[in-house]
Amino acid sequence: MAKPHTVDAYDQTCGPAERDTLPSGVSFATCIPVTSSPHRDNHPDAGCRRPLLTARRCQIIVAFVSGLITLSFFGPAARGASLRSLTINSIDVSADAEQPGNQVRAFVTVSNADDRAIAGLAAQRFTAIEDGQTITIDTVARTADPMAIVLALDTSGSMLARDGSGTTAIVAAKRAAIDFISMLSPEDRIAVFTFDRETTPLVDFSLDHKAVARLIADIRATPKASTRLYDTVIDAVKKASEIPKGRRAVIVLTDGTDEQANGLPRSDHQFSDMIDAATTQTIRVPIYTIGVGPRVDAAELGRMARLTGGHRLLAASFSELKQMYQIIAEQLKNQYRVQYISRAPSGEHSLVIKVRDNGNAAHDEKRFWSPPLLARLAPDVRFVTPQTDDRVRGIVQVQLELRPEDEIAKVRYYVDGQLKNEIRTPPLDRFEWNTNGLTSGLHVLRVEAVTASAQLGVAEITVSSAAPEVEITEPKPAQSLEGKVAVKVRITSDAALSKVRLFIDARLHTERGGPPFDLFQLNTEDLTPGPHALKVSVEDIYRQIGSDDVSVRITQAPDPDPRGKWSIVMVWIVVIVAAAGVYGGIRMIRRRAPIHDLSLKKAKSGLVPSLSPPVMGDEDETVFFPDIGSQASVPMASLTVITSPGLDSGHVFDIQGESKIGRHVQNDIVIADKSVSRKHAEIYFDDNTYYLRDLGSRYGTIVNRRRISLDTSSLFDGAQIQLGPRTLLEFHLKPVDPDDATVNLASADAQDPGESSNPDDKTLKIGS
Numbered sequence: 001m002a003k004p005h006t007v008d009a010y011d012q013t014c015g016p017a018e019r020d021t022l023p024s025g026v027s028f029a030t031c032i033p034v035t036s037s038p039h040r041d042n043h044p045d046a047g048c049r050r051p052l053l054t055a056r057r058c059q060i061i062v063a064f065v066s067g068l069i070t071l072s073f074f075g076p077a078a079r080g081a082s083l084r085s086l087t088i089n090s091i092d093v094s095a096d097a098e099q100p101g102n103q104v105r106a107f108v109t110v111s112n113a114d115d116r117a118i119a120g121l122a123a124q125r126f127t128a129i130e131d132g133q134t135i136t137i138d139t140v141a142r143t144a145d146p147m148a149i150v151l152a153l154d155t156s157g158s159m160l161a162r163d164g165s166g167t168t169a170i171v172a173a174k175r176a177a178i179d180f181i182s183m184l185s186p187e188d189r190i191a192v193f194t195f196d197r198e199t200t201p202l203v204d205f206s207l208d209h210k211a212v213a214r215l216i217a218d219i220r221a222t223p224k225a226s227t228r229l230y231d232t233v234i235d236a237v238k239k240a241s242e243i244p245k246g247r248r249a250v251i252v253l254t255d256g257t258d259e260q261a262n263g264l265p266r267s268d269h270q271f272s273d274m275i276d277a278a279t280t281q282t283i284r285v286p287i288y289t290i291g292v293g294p295r296v297d298a299a300e301l302g303r304m305a306r307l308t309g310g311h312r313l314l315a316a317s318f319s320e321l322k323q324m325y326q327i328i329a330e331q332l333k334n335q336y337r338v339q340y341i342s343r344a345p346s347g348e349h350s351l352v353i354k355v356r357d358n359g360n361a362a363h364d365e366k367r368f369w370s371p372p373l374l375a376r377l378a379p380d381v382r383f384v385t386p387q388t389d390d391r392v393r394g395i396v397q398v399q400l401e402l403r404p405e406d407e408i409a410k411v412r413y414y415v416d417g418q419l420k421n422e423i424r425t426p427p428l429d430r431f432e433w434n435t436n437g438l439t440s441g442l443h444v445l446r447v448e449a450v451t452a453s454a455q456l457g458v459a460e461i462t463v464s465s466a467a468p469e470v471e472i473t474e475p476k477p478a479q480s481l482e483g484k485v486a487v488k489v490r491i492t493s494d495a496a497l498s499k500v501r502l503f504i505d506a507r508l509h510t511e512r513g514g515p516p517f518d519l520f521q522l523n524t525e526d527l528t529p530g531p532h533a534l535k536v537s538v539e540d541i542y543r544q545i546g547s548d549d550v551s552v553r554i555t556q557a558p559d560p561d562p563r564g565k566w567s568i569v570m571v572w573i574v575v576i577v578a579a580a581g582v583y584g585g586i587r588m589i590r591r592r593a594p595i596h597d598l599s600l601k602k603a604k605s606g607l608v609p610s611l612s613p614p615v616m617g618d619e620d621e622t623v624f625f626p627d628i629g630s631q632a633s634v635p636m637a638s639l640t641v642i643t644s645p646g647l648d649s650g651h652v653f654d655i656q657g658e659s660k661i662g663r664h665v666q667n668d669i670v671i672a673d674k675s676v677s678r679k680h681a682e683i684y685f686d687d688n689t690y691y692l693r694d695l696g697s698r699y700g701t702i703v704n705r706r707r708i709s710l711d712t713s714s715l716f717d718g719a720q721i722q723l724g725p726r727t728l729l730e731f732h733l734k735p736v737d738p739d740d741a742t743v744n745l746a747s748a749d750a751q752d753p754g755e756s757s758n759p760d761d762k763t764l765k766i767g768s
Contacts, residue, residue, distance in 0.1 A: 082112035086355050086362040089286040089309045089335065092245055093342070093370050095378075095458055101343040102370055104130075107143060107247055108336045110355055110362070115313065115327050117334035121357060128340055129352040135340055143337040146187035148205060148243040150236040151177055151216075154229075154254040156196040158295065159221040161255070163318045169292060170221040172318035173253050178213045180251075180325035183333070191239050192216060195232035196225035197266065198707075204441070205242070226260035230267035230274050233287065233304075237278045240285045241416060242442040244462060247335070248285050249310070250278075251328060253321070255293035257300065268702075268725070271300065278308040281348070281369035282417035286310040290324045292317075309366060346372035371448075372456040379408060379457035381449045388461045392443075393492070396433040400447060400459075405429065407451045414446040436495060438465040467544035468493035472536055480553045487520040487534065489548070495540040496718050498704060503535040513714025514689045529556045541704040541719075634685050636734040639669060642720070644727040646672035658684040661723070662695075675699050675724030683715070683731075690715040690731070699724040 089107045096103040110118045123140035159170040190212050192203040203212050240248040260266045278285045286309035289301035298314055305312040313324040349370055354363040384399035402408050411423045442464050449457040469492040500517045502510040510520055535549035634657045641651040659668040664678040677697035684691055693712045694701040702722040703713040719731040
């Protein structure tokens with residue numbers, strides 16, 4: 001049998017001169033060894049026959065094969081031989097006053113079979129088809145526009161799993177995410193969410209990549225925690241939507257599905273809600289998904305990416321997570337911007353983009369919303385107030401400058417892409433914008449002015465909503481304090497308050513979940529003399545926090561005169577001795593009076609008085625003091641039905657003290673909704689505050705958008721309570737007369753109305 005075609009075989013059968021003609025590093029030979037030949041002995045190098053190829057031809061073939069190997073690794077970035085897919089990541093449409101149409105910018109990714117981005121394709125390779133009609137593309141270029149990236153990392157209990165090297169999934173995910181951040185441009189902004197049983201916004205949009213990386217490095221997985229996937233993705237999409245224009249993306253890493261230990265979904269939202277949030281008319285956010293582990297739902301992650309314009313990647317092991325993030329970074333950094341002018345009317349339209357290269361082709365289709373076309377003489381719209389980057393709260397007076405004002409037929413305004421109102425009656429250049437309920441952060445206010453001939457003028461500004469404003473009005477800075485003092489606070493908030501805290505020297509002193517929010521009582525005798533820092537922190541129902549602090553000085557109160565102290569002690573001793581004497585005298589009178597009367601009666605009847613001691617119980621001198629304050633009134637409250645199957649909206653349940661809520665008729669408040677448990681929750685009053693406690697309900701209880709599970713939540717006036725998915729109630733405190741401070745002291749020895757009063761009865765009545 002002939003030896004294999006290897007360098008070893010070539011060395012064994014060819015002479016030194018011929019071996020030197022083979023380039024170094026080649027792992028195969030072009031010389032064919034011969035086992036036997038009648039002409040072998042006549043060859044100049046006995047034992048080797050002449051190769052079928054000459055040395056020169058051998059070098060040419062080796063160089064050609066080496067080139068093919070190089071192209072197989074680096075060719076996809078410049079060639080289309082491996083072209084496999086094209087993805088339209090997002091589409092931006094804006095009015096262009098200088099063009100007879102709207103400017104459309106489609107951000108596109110072209111990938112090879114290994115999901116690597118293909119760069120360097122010429123504009124002639126692309127075709128755009130709008131609503132079935134081929135259109136002219138103005139430019140195709142690699143985009144360098146800054147990106148807004150939102151990372152969402154799974155920190156559920158399953159992320160503590162280890163691979164063969166002992167590395168946990170969460171550690172591998174953090175390393176991969178930090179490596180991904182290092183590949184971004186300095187102009188790219190990053191926000192981070194983590195999610196297990198709850199969603200946690202870790203970092204708001206930031207250009208400080210190093211600080212973000214440090215925070216990611218501190219992330220920890222929560223043992224035995226479930227996976228709140230859908231709600232987290234919706235929150236991440238909303239965060240990305242704060243950037244009104246440009247490139248945006250959400251990157252989600254998970255090793256499981258949206259579920260909890262009992263197999264039920266963990267999120268309040270569904271898969272369809274998540275897709276709707278990412279594909280609105282005016283803002284579309286691509287979602288890139290990375291799945292790892294055997295429990296991941298690959299099909300669902302694929303649909304999530306495909307329907308939003310993202311990409312799905314599956315890691316076979318934890319060590320591949322770094323490569324997955326690298327692929328996404330490469331795709332984002334090598335996006336093409338396909339730009340053209342659309343003359344399509346206002347409404348939803350279809351866009352197909354195709355690419356061809358070296359006989360390979362790929363395409364993708366997405367739908368987009370186009371605003372009304374601008375006419376040549378479109379009305380001019382400008383904001384007078386507010387201005388870009390202003391902070392807004394409460395009712396905002398929006399003032400516009402419209403030209404020509406007499407031709408404007410109506411004005412529409414949008415907040416974050418959602419139509420809020422359409423104004424058809426004058427004045428059209430001003431309106432009120434109610435910002436109550438806006439989450440803290442950036443928001444886009446867009447105004448459209450439409451003329452009678454359907455000409456459209458547009459203006460947009462970006463503003464931010466504010467957290468509660470807090471000011472400590474008393475005490476003043478550097479004020480000296482002693483004894484008991486009042487800490488007074490002035491609070492201005494767009495939303496209802498949920499919690500207020502008083503800190504002394506960064507340590508929590510008092511926390512309150514209900515009114516009054518603006519007053520604290522502080523006993524300075526508990527503090528050491530010297531400087532101290534007071535801080536008041538206020539949190540609203542949207543978890544936005546405002547605070548204020550002030551530095552004060554605690555002074556030592558002068559020591560009272562010791563002789564004064566002893567005088568007070570002596571006075572109290574005298575009072576106690578006097579009271580004891582009076583009490584003893586009363587007992588003596590009560591003891592003698594009955595014996596004297598009994599002796600007289602027995603003497604008249606001829607009986608001899610008994611000398612035996614009285615029967616136990618005849619002289620029970622116990623004095624009962626009623627519990628002062630036990631009859632103190634509990635404030636009235638009520639629950640108003642916002643929505644619930646089987647109950648009219650506006651129905652009111654009165655509450656005083658403790659009330660149980662559930663579907664069973666034995667509850668104090670009966671809710672007929674089938675999703676409400678038989679014993680669902682309990683409201684009770686304690687320490688001047690109403691509280692709500694979940695009693696282990698099936699679908700849970702939410703207070704002001706926070707799930708309380710088996711713990712409790714304080715209730716304030718206006719708090720919203722959600723029982724299950726379909727019942728929403730609103731809690732209200734009924735006003736209490738502050739002057740009504742009556743305390744009922746019931747007499748322990750109250751006299752029966754039927755008894756006659758004995759004027760000689762010297763018995764002391766306590767509490768009458």
